[in-house]
Amino acid sequence: MEILNAVIQGLLIxxxxxxxAAGLSLMFGVMRIVNLAHGDLAVVAAFLAxxxxxxxxxxxxxxVLVTVPMFALLGYLTQRVLLxxxxxxxxxxxxxxxxxxxxxxxxxxxxxxxxxxxxLDGGSFATxxxxxxxxxxxxxxxxxxxxxxxxxxxxxxxxxxxxGLGRMLRASADDRETAGLVGGNPRHIYxxxxxxxxxxxxxxxxMFAMRSSFDPSIGPSRLIFAFEAVVIxxxxxxxxxxxxxxxxxxxxxxxxxxxxxxTLLAGHLVFLAVLAFRPQGLIPGRTA
Amino acid sequence: xxxxxxxxxRAAAAVDVRRAGRSATVSALMPLAAVVVLAxxxxxxxxxxxxxxxxxxxxxxxxxxWNLLAGFGGLVSVGQQAYIGIGAxxxxxxxxxxxxxxxxxxxxxxTSVIFAVPTSWLAFRxxxxxxxxxxxxxxxxYRLVVVRVDSLGGASGKGLTGLAGIDQTLRGALTYWxxxxxxxxxxxTCYLLLRGRLGLSLMAVRDEETAAGSAGIDVRRAKYxxxxxxxxxxxxxxxxxxxxxxxxxxxxxxxVQWSAYMIFIVVIGGIGFIEGPLLGAVVFFALQQFxxxxxxxxxxxxxxxxxxxxxxxxxxxxGVMRDRTGLSLFPVGYHVRL
Numbered sequence: 074m075e076i077l078n079a080v081i082q083g084l085l086i087x088x089x090x091x092x093x094a095a096g097l098s099l100m101f102g103v104m105r106i107v108n109l110a111h112g113d114l115a116v117v118a119a120f121l122a123x124x125x126x127x128x129x130x131x132x133x134x135x136x137v138l139v140t141v142p143m144f145a146l147l148g149y150l151t152q153r154v155l156l157x158x159x160x161x162x163x164x165x166x167x168x169x170x171x172x173x174x175x176x177x178x179x180x181x182x183x184x185x186x187x188x189x190x191x192x193l194d195g196g197s198f199a200t201x202x203x204x205x206x207x208x209x210x211x212x213x214x215x216x217x218x219x220x221x222x223x224x225x226x227x228x229x230x231x232x233x234x235x236x237g238l239g240r241m242l243r244a245s246a247d248d249r250e251t252a253g254l255v256g257g258n259p260r261h262i263y264x265x266x267x268x269x270x271x272x273x274x275x276x277x278x279x280m281f282a283m284r285s286s287f288d289p290s291i292g293p294s295r296l297i298f299a300f301e302a303v304v305i306x307x308x309x310x311x312x313x314x315x316x317x318x319x320x321x322x323x324x325x326x327x328x329x330x331x332x333x334x335x336t337l338l339a340g341h342l343v344f345l346a347v348l349a350f351r352p353q354g355l356i357p358g359r360t361a
Numbered sequence: 362x363x364x365x366x367x368x369x370x371r372a373a374a375a376v377d378v379r380r381a382g383r384s385a386t387v388s389a390l391m392p393l394a395a396v397v398v399l400a401x402x403x404x405x406x407x408x409x410x411x412x413x414x415x416x417x418x419x420x421x422x423x424x425x426x427w428n429l430l431a432g433f434g435g436l437v438s439v440g441q442q443a444y445i446g447i448g449a450x451x452x453x454x455x456x457x458x459x460x461x462x463x464x465x466x467x468x469x470x471x472t473s474v475i476f477a478v479p480t481s482w483l484a485f486r487x488x489x490x491x492x493x494x495x496x497x498x499x500x501x502x503y504r505l506v507v508v509r510v511d512s513l514g515g516a517s518g519k520g521l522t523g524l525a526g527i528d529q530t531l532r533g534a535l536t537y538w539x540x541x542x543x544x545x546x547x548x549x550t551c552y553l554l555l556r557g558r559l560g561l562s563l564m565a566v567r568d569e570e571t572a573a574g575s576a577g578i579d580v581r582r583a584k585y586x587x588x589x590x591x592x593x594x595x596x597x598x599x600x601x602x603x604x605x606x607x608x609x610x611x612x613x614x615x616x617v618q619w620s621a622y623m624i625f626i627v628v629i630g631g632i633g634f635i636e637g638p639l640l641g642a643v644v645f646f647a648l649q650q651f652x653x654x655x656x657x658x659x660x661x662x663x664x665x666x667x668x669x670x671x672x673x674x675x676x677x678x679x680g681v682m683r684d685r686t687g688l689s690l691f692p693v694g695y696h697v698r699l
Contacts, residue, residue: 101490101491105490106490107490107491107493107494109439109493109494155668155672158672159671159672162671162672162675163675164490165431165437165632165671166671166672166675167490168437168490168493169624169628169667169668169671170668170671170672172439172621172624172667173625173664173665173667173668173671174664174668175664176621176660176661176663176664176667177660177661177664177665177668179660180657180658180660180661180664181657181661183657184656184657184658184661293617296494297494297497297498297501300491300494300495300498301498304487304491304495308491334508334509337501337505338502338505338506338509341498341501341502341505342502344498345483345498345499345502348483348486348487348495349482349483349486352486
């Protein structure tokens, strides 16, 4: 029964990992950028929400509704001002710029909020749970996070397949020059992709902050989880990303059952195993 | 003599191809002079100065290795701290077996290479940016595994044994010379590697991998060699870090901070030039000394400078200097004079 509980909890946390990974996957798919500041952006969102809640006294749900669009706007601006410039200087430049951004964000947070661990108080919703049977109880927040992850992935999928802008985005991912020839403005399209990525990572960061404690230095480990979820699931496949997140979550949870110190190692080892024996991932995407 | 042979020999006689311009032949003596002066420092200055310089030499060695990987091999790794950690722990383990710690540094380089062979097999499955994050994950795995080994001190690390018998002043001087030797050896290795056939292959691979492959270069082998050399260099650097700090802490030696330092030194100094890491390390080290009191703001500034350099100064400081003066301390290209 404990195993079943571990699997279910792992599955639910896998949703959170998929949420972290969706933006990373999207930015890589469209612009070939691996955003090394991805995890730190989630932490920035968490601290921003914390500051807004304590500064204005607004309820948390309202703060979340403000923070996410704000991040989308921030993403659009970051792409247009910072990343677009680096794209023209070659792949190394984008990597260095996002790595530099990661260092800057971490240390600004450290100066502004100190190294203390914080939590975002989600009230009874964050701590409450319902019992499935004697051994398994499911937290409202975990379940909501998982469902939210599925909804976000469905939303991105629908956006990419059904809307004109989404089609242009896929066209740019396949061939930037040709997409430009048929009327796509790559700068604007890239901005939109980054905006979506930033919005999803903000959601992920806020959900994460409600369920566990955070401090300015945890960004890189979130990035690593997101990255592992993307590679395990298969590059370029959104549903693969969800599966990758779930596999990672379940493995970590089972590892923790054996020995709590094994949590991270178990996840990394599954990642390495996939890399060794199935480098294309569990559900390989259409585009390489 | 056929007509074509006569024409080629006349054409060949008309141009003068050599490694170095006139200025470089003179300035080639500068590094040698610098090494002689630096080697004499323990007799001239306080131990505090030489102890600080050990850090600079370690940074020079690490940055040279990263420059070799990324600037010449096109392998942008964020996981070289794996080898720093393996090297650091190797020295602890060998010293525990009774090996003289300074000699154990050489074994540490060897151990890192041994670990690099299977690691490269995994890491090379990822390309470009994904290689960067993949190497980072692998470094994390090494840290998590090492922390679980009780005989290596677990999560709290372990002290170095085997240096207690040496007088403190002599120990400081020996560590200084070993670190200087490490920095010198890493630059010399880069220079010698890049002057040869491998250097040409690497530069071709960096500029256009597919074209290099079709021109008959064994791309995988070239990258593999560079990866192993960089592992050895970082392993030796990890060993030097251990003998200078006399203990090892897993979170410190396996920290991604090392990668941040290497990257910023190389980017600020000039990626793809042997002189780049040298100049970058000196600038970085000076910033570190001046801004040490500002805590995290120093890292914020560093990150911002690195971003700015990546965007607007793709050749780094050395690139600017070279364009202005044509100076080249370690010429690996050719000059053609008509």
